[in-house]
Amino acid sequence: xxxxxxxxxxxxxxxxxxxxxxxxxxxxxxxxxxxxxxxxxxxxxxxxxxxxxxxxxxxxxxxxxxxxxxxxxxxxxxxxxxxxxxxxxxxxxxxxxxxxxxxxxxxxxxxxxxxxxxxxxxxxxxxxxxxxxxxxxxxxxxxxxxxxxxxxxxxxxxxxxxxxxxxxxxxxxxxxxxxxxxxxxxxxxxxxxxxxxxxxxxxxxxxxxxxxxxxxxxxxxxxxxxxxxx
Amino acid sequence: xxxxxxxxxxxxxxxxxxxxxxxxxxxxxxxxxxxxxxxxxxxxxxxxxxxxxxxxxxxxxxxxxxxxxxxxxxxxxxxxxxxxxxxxxxxxxxxxxxxxxxxxxxxxxxxxxxxxxxxxxxxx
Ligand SMILES: Nc1nc2c(ncn2[C@@H]2O[C@H](COP(=O)(O)OP(=O)(O)OP(=O)(O)O)[C@@H](O)[C@H]2O)c(=O)[nH]1
Ligand SMILES: [Mg+2]
Ligand SMILES: [Zn+2]
Numbered sequence: 001x002x003x004x005x006x007x008x009x010x011x012x013x014x015x016x017x018x019x020x021x022x023x024x025x026x027x028x029x030x031x032x033x034x035x036x037x038x039x040x041x042x043x044x045x046x047x048x049x050x051x052x053x054x055x056x057x058x059x060x061x062x063x064x065x066x067x068x069x070x071x072x073x074x075x076x077x078x079x080x081x082x083x084x085x086x087x088x089x090x091x092x093x094x095x096x097x098x099x100x101x102x103x104x105x106x107x108x109x110x111x112x113x114x115x116x117x118x119x120x121x122x123x124x125x126x127x128x129x130x131x132x133x134x135x136x137x138x139x140x141x142x143x144x145x146x147x148x149x150x151x152x153x154x155x156x157x158x159x160x161x162x163x164x165x166x167x168x169x170x171x172x173x174x175x176x177x178x179x180x181x182x183x184x185x186x187x188x189x190x191x192x193x194x195x196x197x198x199x200x201x202x203x204x205x206x207x208x209x210x211x212x213x214x215x216x217x218x219x220x221x222x223x224x225x226x227x228x229x230x
Numbered sequence: 231x232x233x234x235x236x237x238x239x240x241x242x243x244x245x246x247x248x249x250x251x252x253x254x255x256x257x258x259x260x261x262x263x264x265x266x267x268x269x270x271x272x273x274x275x276x277x278x279x280x281x282x283x284x285x286x287x288x289x290x291x292x293x294x295x296x297x298x299x300x301x302x303x304x305x306x307x308x309x310x311x312x313x314x315x316x317x318x319x320x321x322x323x324x325x326x327x328x329x330x331x332x333x334x335x336x337x338x339x340x341x342x343x344x345x346x347x348x349x350x351x352x353x354x
Binding site for chain 1: 232240247257268335343344349350351
């Protein structure tokens with residue numbers, strides 16, 4: 001080993017290659033391995049503020065809780081409102097208050113996982129912070145990424161925020177019953193999604209009416225009988 | 231949007247490294263930000279300067295940000311180079327879908343996604 005002696009008051013360079021985004025990717029991989037070890041399928045639920053992420057988790061949980069034990073990591077800036085809503089559906093919920101953060105990261109999710117009874121769970125939903133930009137840069141270790149958008153966000157939201165859709169496995173276009181008054185064509189939104197990510201499965205939903213929930217379950221490969229492996 | 235927290239993490243790395251090396255003064259901090267990250271160079275610089283200005287050890291630190299250009303590689307034809315220039319109306323960060331040479335999808339990003347503290351210059 002080469003030891004360099006420095007004189008008092010002398011400047012020197014310290015080379016370091018600490019990649020902050022890569023660190024998140026490594027932690028995400030570790031989360032993924034932990035989940036796989038326990039046979040848990042994890043779904044990262046992303047989307048804009050108020051698009052219907054919590055409603056989606058409620059609807060999916062109601063239908064799947066007969067056959068699967070479900071856990072939820074609810075990312076919320078400051079409140080426990082979303083977590084309380086999901087608890088009512090019989091899922092095990094860990095609340096992660098991100099405080100000032102605009103996204104969940106793999107470290108926060110890793111901590112939340114330590115609070116869940118992993119050996120009992122089959123399925124885990126992770127509700128990300130409502131935001132279409134930042135979560136795209138921070139993988140969490142989930143196996144599938146579900147993006148929930150709604151027609152009330154206007155006709156250009158996909159083309160304006162392509163990144164979040166690029167990594168999505170399933171995209172739900174929610175609140176379609178409001179499409180006409182909003183003057184938004186869900187088919188156009190679907191085309192925009194497929195232009196960015198031809199492999200995505202796009203489902204139209206009206207979650208208040210529990211419409212399209214079954215299609216989302218199918219698109220996520222969560223049909224009854226199919227195990228946690230999917 | 232997450233420039234604030236990224237800047238905090240950078241500051242942590244810088245201060246930790248300075249401490250480990252018993253530095254008395256931090257003179258220069260070199261940060262590399264990939265062109266394909268969603269980080270704004272301007273905002274990262276602003277927050278770094280803001281954080282550094284509050285500590286005597288880093289008050290004089292000069293923040294240098296290097297933007298790492300994107301480099302992609304095609305698994306079909308072996309093309310390696312810059313991603314295609316997006317059209318005028320497209321968002322300049324629009325996801326790269328196809329290889330500019332053979333048109334196949336399945337390109338991997340080799341460079342342009344990093345965010346790292348490359349070097350700091352300190353005085354004992
Ligand atoms: N009209 C209509 N409203 C809906 C639909 N789905 C959800 N909502 C309503 O939209 C509002 C927001 O829904 P949430 O599920 O809380 O949305 P979220 O994405 O979890 O919101 P944040 O966590 O706050 O970002 C609630 O008032 C829901 O009842 C739908 O299909 N149609
Ligand atoms: Mg919610
Ligand atoms: Zn090619």
